[in-house]
Amino acid sequence: MTWMETERAALVDTFRDADPDADTLCEGWTVRHLLAHLVLREHRPVRNAVELAARRPPGRELFLGSVVERARTPAGYAALLQRFAGGMSAANPVSWPGDGAHLLEYVIHHEDVRRGGDEPAEARVLPPDEVRAIWARLAPFAKLGYRRSPVGVVLAVPGGPRAVVRRAADAVVLTGDPVELALHASGRRTAADVEVMGRPKTVERFLDHFAGDPDQQPGQGRARSGDFSPRR
Known part of the structure; x- marks a missing residue:
């Protein structure tokens, strides 16, 4: 298993235990927004690239909002989390760079969830x-x-x-x-x-x-x- 997949598994557990409406270190984004972002970048990379280029204020993104809205219910959030937990297939070009493209992404966004809000978590002890x-x-x-x-x-x-x-x-x-x-x-x-x-x-x-x-x-x-x- 690559380190990106180890970090993905840990991040899935954190997403599962977190309040989807809690703040993160990403200003203007809740936990639900951050999960939607990760799914979008992995499974809709063109749309994610458009979002990054547009630089719209949080809550006014072109595509992210629709993903967030579908995850408003507990069932919708669980389905979105399951999609992220399932990872990317070997046929998905986004997966090909492996740790080089995804390890830091997951580590930083993991801390965005853990350290956001009024009671940030302590630093983790990683392998x-x-x-x-x-x-x-x-x-x-x-x-x-x-x-x-x-x-x-x-x-x-x-x-x-x-x-x-x-x-x-x-x-x-x-x-x-x-x-x-x-x-x-x-x-x-x-x-x-x-x-x-x-x-x-x-x-x-x-x-x-x-x-x-x-x-x-x-x-x-x-x-x-x-x-x-x-x-x-």
Whole structure:
């Protein structure tokens, strides 16, 4: 079993136990919206791409709303969850990239559900091999997340590996578990347990830059409309 499928199974359990109307870290989206998003991206990728390109405010999406409405009843939500739990067939091109396209998606959205609302859950303890798999895919993703940073950015795991994701003369070092670093890179900054270290002025430039970036929304600790990528 791939790590994406391990994470999918854990996410299914979380979706099953969660209140479908509860808030998530994806601003404007409930648990029901997030589940609908995952099903749409896997089984209707063209429609999902149109949604991402349109960048409509939460609740005004072109296609997502109809999926959400069909899942308003307990039976409808259960059916939507069952579709996500069933995964993708080998004939579905969306499945072909495997962990490379889906592991971070599931991990980040899993934390969107767990850490949303008024009583966020504590960080999970994941299998070491899964943590290593997350780290292996983190640097390319973080390069996108920090591509506009006015200073260099280095990711560091305490007592573990480091990765330069943006080069510059002055740099900050972001230290945390790979899951926390993934959340930080995706714009869920106040939900992520990450330490920002560096020269005071360099740290200030880094924090000030992202505090004023509407696509990152660091002050709210939220991502835009449920897509884990820093921009939609």
